[in-house]
Amino acid sequence: MxxxxxxxxxxxxxxxxxxxxxxxxxxxxxxxxxxxxxxxxxxxxxxxxxxxxxxxxxxxxxxxxxxxxxxxxxxxxxxxxxxxxxxxxxxxxxxxxxxxxxxxxxxxxxxxxxxxxxxxxxxxxxxxxxxxxxxxxxxxxxxxxxxxxxxxxxxxxxxxxxxxxSKIPYPVFATSSADALVHAMEIYLAPKATPYTDMFCMAAIKSILEGYMRIVEHGRESIQQDARAYLIASNMAGIALANVLAGGVHAIAMHFGSVHHVPHGEATRLFLPPVFKIYYRKAPEGKITEIAQLITEILKVPQDGTNPFDALDSLLAKVVPTKRLDEYGMTEGDRRPYAAKVIETQQRLLVNNYVPLSDKDIAAVYTDLM
Structure with a gap:
């Protein structure tokens, strides 16, 4: 360690x-x-x-x-x-x-x-x-x-x-804070995570999700009241990132953001829900259950079998709205070539996945967002 x-x-x-x-x-x-x-x-x-x-x-x-x-x-x-x-x-x-x-x-x-x-x-x-x-x-x-x-x-x-x-434009706040959330969630599940990175990641996830719930409940003016909390949460996720690299969400976002000139935070926010839904489907009994439980508690997800990552997706849609991939210029025919390019160029990040993502899994992520 x-x-x-x-x-x-x-x-x-x-x-x-x-x-x-x-x-x-x-x-x-x-x-x-x-x-x-x-x-x-x-x-x-x-x-x-x-x-x-x-x-x-x-x-x-x-x-x-x-x-x-x-x-x-x-x-x-x-x-x-x-x-x-x-x-x-x-x-x-x-x-x-x-x-x-x-x-x-x-x-x-x-x-x-x-x-x-x-x-x-x-x-x-x-x-x-x-x-x-x-x-x-x-x-x-x-x-x-x-x-x-x-x-x-x-x-x-x-x-x-x-x-x-104090003067950050809302779209910049939304996509940047979402990137911090992605850092914390990915690193918490990374194979090389430690009890120390876990501590920083869970604190960051909790702070950001609670802040997002206040935005939904009380409006965007709550951002200024929570400014220091967001800065600290981002910094905590960064401390984790300095010790353990992010994974598949970032790997997919890197290539997509480059091809379609999408800001980094916007790209990572796009791919967070579908990647984590794959993780949850493939290994629901692993460490991801701890993130799922935290989401369930903060978002007040009903205990009726609702997928907590569906609930997270709905929250993100309210706080950090994005577009479908075809609106960025991606086509159905791009799915397999893009997946192959991610596999080719982003092994530095893909080795940190919670569970392995095949080229078919990555293509499915694109399909989910088309």
């Missing part, structure tokens, strides 16, 4: 409090989006590099190569990344001490050291990547997203700032 918590964790109510505590100044480089800088950071003396000067969506290897070219010309002591998962994942690579491109960095065995201090500050409540060392980029040349863990990718400090959720 192995478990580690690498970055120091900090929490602040505002960016100003965080900046004062970390004494941000001219030797620091803030890597963020323009709108975030304009809204929260205009008074900072730190240097700035804007993610949106290079990319207007999730990062590709080509876009990150351009970021690397720009940042290698700059002089700074600490890289302070403030944003969603795309920004934080990119920052882990930008802080590495290397002159090669992304393709070179993603080659097997390549593990550069870090050239600067690294502080990661999430502005969403989903990926939890402020406490992981993995960077996930889209590689259009191979038609899929690929992730790699860098030993030096762990931040020195991971910082949760309540204020950053």
């Amino acid at each position: 192995h478990f580690a918590l690498r970055p120091q964790l900090h929490g602040h109510e505002t960016f100003a409090a965080f900046a004062e505590a970390q004494t941000l100044g001219a030797r620091d480089l803030i890597f963020t989006q323009r709108i975030l800088h304009k809204t929260f950071m205009q008074d900072s003396a730190a240097q700035v590099l804007f993610y949106d000067d290079f990319c207007d969506g999730e990062p590709t290897d080509v876009a990150v190569d351009e970021m690397l070219t720009a940042i290698r010309k700059m002089d700074f002591d600490r890289l302070v990344a403030i944003g969603g998962g795309s920004i934080l994942d990119s920052a882990k690579v930008l802080a590495l001490d290397s002159e090669v491109d992304v393709a070179g960095l993603f080659e097997a065995g390549v593990q550069p050291s870090r050239k600067a201090g690294l502080i990661l500050v999430p502005t969403t409540c989903g990926t939890g990547c402020e406490v992981t060392c993995v960077s996930v980029f889209d590689f259009p040349s191979i038609g899929s997203k690929i992730g790699k863990a860098f030993d030096a990718g762990f931040a020195d400090h991971a910082v949760l700032v309540d204020e950053f959720l």
